[in-house]
Amino acid sequence: MALQRRGSLLCTAALLVLLCGVVGGQGRFKGFGSFRSIDGGQDTGGRAVSEELWFTQRLDHFNGADSREWKQRYFVNEAFYKPGGPVFLMIGGEGPSNPAWMQNGTWLTYAKQFGALCLMLEHRFYGKSHPTADLSAGSLRYLSSRQALADLAHFRAVTAEARGLAGRKWVAFGGSYPGSLAVWFRLKYPHLVHASVATSAPVRATVNFPEYLEVVWRSLASEGVECPVLVQEASRALVGRLNDPKTYDNVTKDFNLCSKLQIKTEMDSAYFLELLAGNFMDVVQYNADNRGFEGARGGNITIKVLCGVMGDSSLGEPYARYAAVARLMMDTFSIKCLNASYQSYLRDMTDASWDGPAAGGGRQWVYQTCTEFGFYQSTDSPNQPFSGFPLAYHVKQCADFYNVSGEQLAAAVAQTNEFYGGYDIRSSRIVLPNGSIDPWHALGVTRDITPDLPAVFIKGTAHCANMYPARSEDLPQLALARDHIFLLLQKWLKQ
Structure with missing residues (x-):
């Protein structure tokens, strides 16, 4: 989950990653931080944690005359799924999707309680998801948040049909830049995603x-x-x-x-x-x-x-x-x-x-x-x-x-703010957690917009803290924030 930066010592050794770690990212949204996550389908003990799967995507979702396709990496965890349960979709960001998130993280605690199927889709142009032959300026024309959202929409529509998930409610999860994508996915494709948990999400470009x-x-x-x-x-x-x-x-x-x-x-x-x-x-x-x-x-x-x-x-x-x-x-x-x-x-x-x-x-x-x-x-x-x-x-x-x-x-x-609206979010069923220590909260939402667009501002915590596994030394307000998000999901999944 990390919005990357490009200024740390580690960036010079391994040139950056913005996500909260997860699912992709780097460090400070210019990123998002550079304490890089390890990619490659292994947990820290060396055991395989999740099989790599591949989904066929269009290169350009906005040009019907362009029929080029490519393979996008994704992961599945069916361990908690109960027939009729919701689908949780973890959104990848600006770095390799880390398969360790298929066995760890607060979203899996929620999945167990709701009987959810868990999916994680890697962001185009990051990790092993290579839409083009290189990273030239001509190739990078196809790298944008809008194309990434269209990837999510197509993946969601095809996967729902292929796996017999018609009528299931989908919840998007993301932290840092993927948190922004979780907001915008619900905003731009409300017929495909029922709710979003958008952690440490900068929603206004500047x-x-x-x-x-x-x-x-x-x-x-x-x-x-x-x-x-x-x-x-x-x-x-x-x-x-x-x-x-x-x-x-x-x-x-x-x-x-x-x-x-x-x-x-x-x-x-x-x-x-x-x-x-x-x-x-x-x-x-x-x-x-x-x-x-x-x-x-x-x-x-x-x-x-x-x-x-x-x-x-x-x-x-x-x-x-x-x-x-x-x-x-x-x-x-x-x-x-x-x-x-x-x-x-x-x-x-x-x-x-x-x-x-x-x-x-x-x-x-x-x-x-x-x-x-x-x-x-x-x-x-x-x-x-x-x-x-x-x-x-x-x-x-x-x-x-x-x-x-x-x-x-x-x-x-x-143009980005015109397209997404910046702070002026007109939607529903999006929760926006942020930590007071995290510098990215300065571009996030820290007060409720409406009762159905609540903020969760967690004093004393950093970037994406509520997404990481719970531990005994967590601040009480962090534990309460995780519980509050669970109660919101419980209410929204009944709607």
């Missing part, structure tokens, strides 16, 4: 999203008001060093860079600064989420841990503590050195082959941000802890990677 980092400030401050202040001081100190070539050897050593730091353009410095800020952004987004079953690493690194490092005066000035955080993250993810080169990133992101270093989701997701969503987590607000990666840096990447101009980007984002 080119500039500085509010993300404002929430990061507040979330860091939950461990003490001095924590984000120290991060801000460290980030500003690093900017000062990047303006003085005499410091480059020391910076290279401090952050264990793979090669000597070279700052020739503003893109070089912005990339390096966002890379380091991404450590804090990712940890905040997934703070204390129960993600181990996915194969996610780094779950022991929390806001409390990072703020503990930043508050440790024995490490030296805040700049030195910032470097200590970077080394901690590199150790956690077994990264030998940090590649801080924007040119290297540019080379990876413009490789259009399915074997390229960004084909795991990075090239595809950033394309979607440049042609549909924006979501650029810039430092343009004064009320956030980082420096040096303004909106212009993000927009320039759209031109560098896909030849998409800033004007085209702005027009595409406006």
